[in-house]
Each structure stands twice: as structure tokens, then as C-alpha cells.
Amino acid sequence: MNNSIISKSSLAVLFFMGIGFSNAQIREETKSPKRLTEQKLDPNGIEKCGTLEYEANLKRKFPERLTTEQFEKWLAPLIEKAKANKSQNGTVITIPVVVHVIHSGQDVGIAPNITDAQVMSQITVMTNDFRKKINTPGYNTNPVGADTEIQFVLAKVDPNGNPTNGIDRVNLCKDYWANGAPQYGYQNFINDVVKTGTIWDPTKYMNMWSVDFADNGLLGFAQFPSGSGLQGLGANGGLATTDGVVAGYSTFGSMDYNDGTFLMQAGYDRGRTMTHEVGHFLGLRHIWGDGACGNDYCADTPTAHEENYVCDPSIASCDNPAVFEMVQNYMDYTNDTCMNIYTTDQKTRVRAVMDNSPRRMELKASNTDLPIPLFVNDAEIKFDGGCSIGVVNCGEGVLRLLITNRGTSNLTSAVISYSINGGTAQTYNWTGNLAQDKSGVINIPVNGSVASSPVSFSLTSVNGAADQRSTNNSTSGNYVKPVPPQYFSTTTVTFKLQRDKYGQETRWNLKNSAGQIVKEGKYSNTQLGQPTPALITQVWTLPQDCYAFTMSDDFGDGLENGYVDLTTSTGQTIFHLENEFVYETKTFTTRESLGTGEVNKNNKFGVYPNPVNDILNITGLSGESQFEIHNAVGQIVKKGKISDNQIRVADLVKGVYVITIQNAKTSESIKFVKK
Secondary structure: OOOOOOOHHHHOOOOOOOOOHHHHHHHHHHOOOOOOOOOOEOOOOOEOOOHHHHHHHHHHHOOOOOOHHHHHHHHHHHHHHHHHOHHHOOOOEEEEEEEEEEEOOOOOOOOOOOOHHHHHHHHHHHHHHHHOOOOOOOOOOOOOEOOOOEEEEEOOEOOOOOEOOOEEEEEOOOOOOOOOOOOOOHHHHHHHHHHHHHOOOOOOOEEEEEEOOOOOOEOEEEOOOOOOOOOOOOOOOOOHHHOOEEEEHHHOOEHHHOOOOOOOOOOOOEOHHHHHHHHHHOOOOOOOOOOOOOOOOOOOOOOOOOOOOOOOOOOEOOOOOOOEOOOOEOOOOOOHHHOOEOEHHHHHHHHHHHHHOOOHHHHOOOOOOOOOOOOOOOEEEEEOOOOOOOOHHHHOEEEEEEEEEOOOOOEEEEEEEEEEOOOOOEEEEEEEEEOOOOEEEEEEEEOOOOOOEEEEEEEEEEOOEOOOOOOOOEEEEEEOOOOOOEEOOOOEEEEEEEOOOEHHHEEEEEEEOOOOEEEEEEOOEOOOOOOOOOOEEEEEEOOOOEEEEEEEEOOOOOOOOOEEEEEEOOOOEEEEEOOOOOEEEEEEEOOOOOOOOOOOOOOOOEEEOOOEOOEEEEEOOOOOOEEEEEOOOOOEEEEEEOEOOEEEOOOOOOEEEEEEEEOOOOEEEEEEEEO
């Protein structure tokens, strides 16, 4: 490389999640040196790939890890051996895949909890691209275009030997994955929090993660393979626990297979982010060699000046003006619809890695893609996060389970036994209709007075009979008691935000008790030389409900001299924030109601049992009394006169309600749970 030429890549340093990409250079002039000097951005402010920065970060953390030069020195003779071994041609390698869909409690199909169909479309695209399948966008007629003879399938057996569809949904109780602190690199954060807690054995599965990167513009990153056999060098630097590829949920999959449920980002919605990142996972480098006219160690990819963002096939290569850069190569940075080729030398390279690199070569022998015998009645339960999930049930606790049908018949009922802190076992009866490999969420209400404690669950029966597979019938975890929301006597809330010039790193939302976003804000950066943005003021009229207001700053330095305020109509402060912060949440309620099973000491009325299945008994009545029952969003779902001190509630759907009881002298409201 000519050292007098500085490329976009060589200027890049380890960046932190949450950087406002469209104004990166402007920010560098006015903000902390933590900011990037320059990044590899496309014209839309998108960083296509964070793998180079990720690899540099790993080298900082693990100095014994092979350098690029050492890895290439180790790999070069193996590539020559692979070229000479023509007998391997025609041998297809199948790589079993597990996709960890990381979310924060959203239903399937609500971002970032993408659907099975979107996940499966990504696996299809990768196989089409790596196999150069005819009649797909992965086919090309270039004479050096190659079928790498590598294909991908979702795993059919999980690490415990149970059946799976290869899609692992994990609620990690966090809306998105920012850096967590300005000095804490986004790769470290995802490695230490996301990957290590969810990874399956990397010698048996290629681990893929779909996450929410927020609005920082990053599409994905991968972990390069490690080498071995060089004297005095460590093997992997302890990286087996982080091995795999990561992508934002909106670039995971292909709109070519959209069934109407896909959540994707235009321009990066044909699955090539993961084709590119899996290329890194298998040892491929960017076609410009991550330097001006650098080396990607593949002779049949013309030497490129730098990354390309425009699909222009007439760009002359570095070495020969008559030979054009391969902008269609999956290891460039053009948009998804431009890409369609891996070359013969790239094939040889990835095959050499699969034959020799630790964990990669073991994947060849993995049989986790082979089906195991299935049973008619087989349900699986999984504790779906030990955190409080926002303001669901207005401060009351929830035990959240994921139930999945692993049997061949539809799953319509299940009896679940559960225990909190080793106490008396309780029973929960679930009904529904799940086809094979489909999942549903079970929310078991918990009295708000129950402390944080261990919980355990087991399946007693499914479809009215014994479950035929016992190895996936139990789960456990730790229940976290939610913070009760603070009560404010108002339905009018004033929101004020004085933000700084770096709006792209700031966002907020307001969620109701159903977990729905009812208000939100996202912003753009202010151009250099422009004044600080004007104060934003909004007046909200909110139904009586419970809410969670979340304010986040991706860079973690807050709003500089700005602030955010939520106040009532009388000026009472609900929320105020002005110093450095990363992620702050305030729960509050605009309706006065009592915890499940509780009655205020001054209350005249009472209700039991609570939770209730059929008949709700009322105590303390005198004279004629009326009632109204409101659901979690304040709608009246039932009302009338109370007779015989009882109200039939069997017709209500499961959930949390507030009953208002009124007679000639008083009116009181009490919360209850319908089981």
C-alpha cells in the first residue's frame, strides 16, 4: 500500500454504538475524541460492516490472537493444498445454523422480534448466494463466479438433544443494544451481554444474532476464524463464547420472500448483509483489502481502490484500467440488489478455512441439522426473561413463559405447575392453538407484594394427556419484582425537550400498560454552524392507565446543556433529566388503583377471590350498588347492578381489570386479575 494514501478504512478506529453517522465528521470537530475521525459510510450514512473494527477490538483485548499477517501466513499453504485437491469438488458442506432473535418482550412480528418466515428467508438467501443457484438473485454468468459448495440449514436439534426449528427467541429485557457507556465499545457490549448468555456450541452450530442496533446505522459484523499451528501463539484468545455473526433485525432476511410480516430496511432488504458477514466468518476479506488498493488474498478479484457504494461496473481497477472492479462481489459495499458473486479463489479460501480452522472444521461434522424422531404430544416451555416487562399490569408482576409446540399435532392445552421461591406449587391452565414449531407467550400474573425470587415451572400435561418428551418440560429463572408506578392525579401531561445538536443519538418513547408505544421521538443532527435546536413542547392527553417513559442517549453523554421534563397540569414533576445518562425509564400511572388482592385501609368494599376464574364476590355492600369494570386501557367492558354480592366474570378475557363499585354514599375502585 502507498502510505501517502489514506483510505476510508485505514482511518477507521474502534467506534461506539450510537454514533450519529450522517454527521460523524462534523461531530469530530466539536465533540470528545472518542468520536470517529471518519467511518466507512454509504451516502445514506449507513455503515455496512463493523467486522474490521470488531477484529481490531479483539486484537486489543487478546494480544495473542493471530494478526492478519499471521493468519494469512498460516492459511496460504492450506489454500494451495485445497487448490491441488480437486477431489473435494462436488462435496457440499452443510452448516447447521441457530438464529438468536433478541428482543425485549415484544410479540412475534413486532420489531425487533422478527417472524419465523423472515428468519428462514435469510437462510434461503445465503444458500442461494453461496451455491450460485440458477434462477435466483445469487446466480451469475461471470467466468470466475463459483458455487462454493457450502449451504446452510436451520438446526433441528438443540444443545439438549430436543427438537428445534433453529430459531431461538430470547427476551433480554432491553429495547436496543447501545454501548452502555461512552467508553464501552458496542462489540464488547454485545459480546459480554448478548452473545455469551445465548450462544450455542459453536463447534456444532453457526450462531447468528438478530438484534436492534437502534438508529446508529450499523448493519452487521462478524468474527473472523482463528488459526493454529504457529509456535508461541495462543489458539483463540478465549473467543469461542462470542463466535458468530450479528445483524440488525431490519437487514435480516429478504423481501423477495415477504409474506406480509417482514420488518426490513430499504436498500438492505435482500439478505446480503448476512451473505457478506458470513463471508467474513468463513475467512473472506473486503475486496479492497481494507486499504487503498489493498490485498484480499484472492487473485481473481480485481484490485479495488476502496469500498464501492454505487453499482457502477465501469470503475477501473488499481492494476489495469482495462479490468474493472468487481462491484457485484458480496465482499464489497454496494446495495443488496447489486451483489451476486463469490469467485473461484474466494471459494478455495473458504473451503480451506472449513477444512482447517478451529470450530469451522468441526462444523463440517455436526449432525445437528438432522431430524430426530418426533412425538404427537410434545410441548416445550422456556422462562422468557427474569426482568420486569415495562408497566404491564401496572406494577403487578408477571411470570412470562414461552410455550412451543414440538409435537406433530396441534397444541391446544397445557397444564403448568409453578413455584415461587420454593413455595407451594400453583397451577396455571393454558389454552390456545399452536401448530408444529409455533410458539405462544404465557403471562402468569403475580401479586405485587411478591419479592424478587427464584421461580420454577414444569409441564403437567399437554392436550389432556402426558407429554411424550420429558426433557423439555421444565424451566427456571429469577423473577424480578417491578417497581410500582408512581401515581399522578392527571390525564394531561406536558412534555418538554431541550436537546443538543446531536439529535441522532437521542430518542424517547412512552408505552402504555399493553406495551404499545403511544408517543415517541427521533431526531436528526444539527448542521455545523447552526444554533441549538429550539425547545420542543408537547401537551399529551392520556387515558387513565399506567405508562413507562424511556429516554436514551446512545453516546451516553446526555443532552449537554439540555434537559427533558414531564409535568402534570398542576406543574408536578413526573420526570426530569439533564445530566449524563444512557438509558433512563420512569413508570407512572394516571389512575388510582390498588394492587392485586389489596384493599386500602379506608376502603369500604372488598373483592375475592383475586385472581378469579368465574365469580367475583363483593364485600361491604349496603343498599343498591352498581359496578363498572374497566380493562387495562380504560375501556368499560362490563357494567350493571350487583345482585347477591356477586359478579360473574367468566366471560372476560384473561388480564388485569379495575372494578368501580358505587352506591348512594361512596364510589371505590379495586384492581383484580381474571385468570
